[in-house]
Amino acid sequence: DMKVTQMPRYLIKRMGENVLLECGQDMSHETMYWYRQDPGLGLQLIYISYDVDSNSEGDIPKGYRVSRKKREHFSLILDSAKTNQTSVYFCASSLSGNTGQLYFGEGSKLTVL
Amino acid sequence: GDSVTQTEGQVALSEEDFLTIHCNYSASGYPALFWYVQYPGEGPQFLFRASRDKEKGSSRGFEATYDKGTTSFHLRKASVQESDSAVYYCALGASSGSWQLIFGSGTQLTVMP
Numbered sequence: 574d575m576k577v578t579q580m581p582r583y584l585i586k587r588m589g590e591n592v593l594l595e596c597g598q599d600m601s602h603e604t605m606y607w608y609r610q611d612p613g614l615g616l617q618l619i620y621i622s623y624d625v626d627s628n629s630e631g632d633i634p635k636g637y638r639v640s641r642k643k644r645e646h647f648s649l650i651l652d653s654a655k656t657n658q659t660s661v662y663f664c665a666s667s668l669s670g671n672t673g674q675l676y677f678g679e680g681s682k683l684t685v686l
Numbered sequence: 687g688d689s690v691t692q693t694e695g696q697v698a699l700s701e702e703d704f705l706t707i708h709c710n711y712s713a714s715g716y717p718a719l720f721w722y723v724q725y726p727g728e729g730p731q732f733l734f735r736a737s738r739d740k741e742k743g744s745s746r747g748f749e750a751t752y753d754k755g756t757t758s759f760h761l762r763k764a765s766v767q768e769s770d771s772a773v774y775y776c777a778l779g780a781s782s783g784s785w786q787l788i789f790g791s792g793t794q795l796t797v798m799p
Contacts, residue, residue, distance in 0.1 A: 577729070604784040613695070615775060616730070616789040623784050631786075663729050673718055673785040677729030 575600055579664050579678035587686050592651035594681050596664030605647040606631075606665040606675065607639060616663065622647055623669075654685045688713040690776050690790035698796045699766055707761040707793045709750070709776035717778040719743075719752055719759040720787065724773040733774075766797045 577598045586592055598605065607619040608631075618631030620639045628639050636658060640648045647666075651658055661682050665675040691710045699705060711719065718737040722730040734743035736752040736759065743750055748763045761774060773794050779787040 608789075613791055615692075615791040618786070618788075621784070621786060632788075665729070667785055669784050673720060673735055673779050673787065674732040675722075675730075675785070675787065677731070679727070679729050 575676065577664055577666055577676050577678035579662075579681045581681060582679065583682050585684045585686065586654050588656055589653050590685075592654050592658075592683060592685075594649040594651075594662055594664075594683070596647045596649070596678060597645055598647075598664075598666040598676070599645065600666060600668070600676065601644060602666035602676070603644070603669045604667045605641065606667075607637070607647070607649045608663045608665065609633070609660040610663060610680070611660050619649065619662075651683075654683075656685050659683060659685045688717065688778060688788050690778055690788055692776055692790035692793050694793045695791070696794045696796070698798065700798050701767055702765045703797075705761070705763040705766045705770075705795065707774055707776075707795070709759045709761065709790060711757050711759065711776075711778050713757075713778055715780060716754075717780050719750075720777040720779065721748065721750060721759075721761055722775040722777060722789070724775065724792075726772070730773075730775055766795070768797045768799050771795055771797045 608616040622628045622641045665677045721733040724730040734745040736743040739754040776790040777787045
């Protein structure tokens with residue numbers, strides 16, 4: 574049904590805790606992305622995944638890692654979260670070779686105390 | 687590196703006003719240019735794209751023309767409605783099979799009835 578689903582939508586963690594953000598898509602898109610959105614900075618690319626186990630760093634990968642073991646699932650992991658990782662995280666997917674249309678999820682708002 | 691600049695952080699208009707949101711880009715190659723729109727509580731949505739000089743993209747009454755000479759892709763709409771209130775993102779991208787987009791900082795449009 575052309576949908577990108579993110580879980581959880583809201584998360585509060587303490588500094589130093591681990592964070593797992595999950596993303597699923599039902600379109601069999603090869604490429605998936607993780608962006609973070611901060612006021613005044615727009616959307617910044619953290620990681621891009623071209624397919625299962627084929628991931629590349631984006632513009633701001635430090636402090637993050639990703640996992641993609643199935644085409645429809647893409648996870649973002651924060652090992653030992655920091656307060657400056659408080660943000661809204663968006664997952665997106667796209668079909669290779671198409672017009673460049675990315676399909677975004679509704680976002681996961683992470684607060685690190 | 688490549689970048690996108692949106693000069694207006696916020697734009698406030700009344701219904702039926704004319705809208706212009708400025709977008710300028712810097713890129714070493716010949717990128718495709720995009721506009722995305724984000725409504726409150728949702729992820730960004732693809733609005734339209736243009737991929738060559740003088741090409742016009744359009745959707746839902748919005749339009750923009752790719753101008754390589756002035757490196758611009760300004761968003762325009764002749765008569766805005768309250769329902770157009772949203773954040774608008776300009777982006778550039780290139781494809782080598784998979785698309786990687788660089789987004790501007792976004793412009794919050796508020797339309798008053």
